[in-house]
Amino acid sequence: MERPSAEKSIIALGPWLDTPAGSYVRAWQQARLDMLTADIFGFNAMQIGLPQVNALQANRMPNKWLTDTYVPLDNGEGGRTPIVVVHDFAELPFASQSLDLVVLPHVLEFAAEPHQVLREAERVLRPEGQLIIVGFNPASLWGLRQLAGRLTGAHFLPPEGEFIGVPRLKDWLKLLNMEVSRGHFGCYAPPCVTEKWLTRFAFMEGAGNRWWPYLGAIYIVHAIKRVRGMRLIGPVWAKKTAAAPQGVPATNRIQKHEHQ
Template sequence: MSTTNTLNDWFATPPGKYLLECEQALFDHSVTDIFGFNALQLGLAEHNFLRASRMPLRAVVGNEAGVQVRLDMDELPFGCSSLDLVLLPHVLEFNAHPHQILREVERVLRPEGNVIISGFNPRSLWGARRVLGSQTNFPWRGDFIALSRLKDWLALLGFEVVTGRFACYAPPLTNPNWLNRFNFMEPAGDRWWAVWGGVYFLQAIKHVPGMNLIKPKWNEGLVGKLLPATPKLNREISQCKKTEPE
């Protein structure tokens, strides 16, 4: 078996090409209808998952060769609330601080901004391959994050998951002929065993709680001294006093 020292090396293998084709279609479909000005893709610079986006400013950043901005993903050098869309294609399972990355994404996204995440599903044939086989090569050396756990992280940070799905139901076979024989599992998986897909793909929106307007509690005596007393004004003051909570 050939050595895959990076995730991009693995994308050149038969199962990697199969997964990449599925995910590129999912990203293309999702980013088309998200509007704004600034979009960011973290990692995997060789693959343009923002190609279908209509946003005027699109950049690929990360700590690998080929990116437009070199940076540490858990310390993004962007201003608070400055981005409209962030893509995380298989970023979290290959980083030592996935929750910190999500915190940074929440910080740089504008209110109602979108994050789209793809990740390997540990509760699938792909997850079983990682547990039962060698974990020295990509992608099996990654720490696959359960979807339920990821949703909990997003909820704690104020995100709402709006769409999500699974893909890649065929087993991660290295022989392309055998892999092609399992093509029938893709449409069948969506219908019969959706949660067992090899990867999950979800989109979440950052929500900012609305502000509550604090109304003043009027001092009836002070108002009476400052304003001329009239029957109408006295009625309004009395009405306000009656409607004040105890």
């Protein structure tokens, strides 16, 4: 059966990550994902798609799953986490409110129905569950290169991918009662195809973080599922009240007055 073009494009993104530019992106993503997921606690975590990125390697939850739309021939080889569930991104085979963490690395921009993928991610997350989204930033040099590639036919990334801006993504998350906790931008070097030129522009990482922090080629958005009308309650501590001074019974006062 022929796969849809959007599914083919995210599959094509996997080999691209082995190119010099892809390795540059993958190294930055891995470092930030390790930092973000290391302190997220719970029982069940899931990474959807793109097995070339091990988004959950630093997380310490007892149950971690990697899912995709198909099982590759080298599943689990080369030190990569094996795919344990195969499914359509728009229909997650997990019960509602069953997961503590969901990671979407470059899934939305290559999904045929990105809104539906987000709705499914929100559905399977428990209240206060956390969602991490990785994407290419259209407001960057890489975004301009992708746009130019559509006009000239010289594509830098798989052509079916549609870059989703952070403001637009925040609007989608807000409609789902997902509160954005933090965001990270990185990969400020121009879209070079050789390691030599990427190395020459390495100085732009520090400069970009300082002078144009929202123009990085890659972003990571971290959101938390909020449930209206729900408030987490901590442990109830017994509070000792100060004992009121005991007064003299009225009968005793009356008797004392009578004896005088």
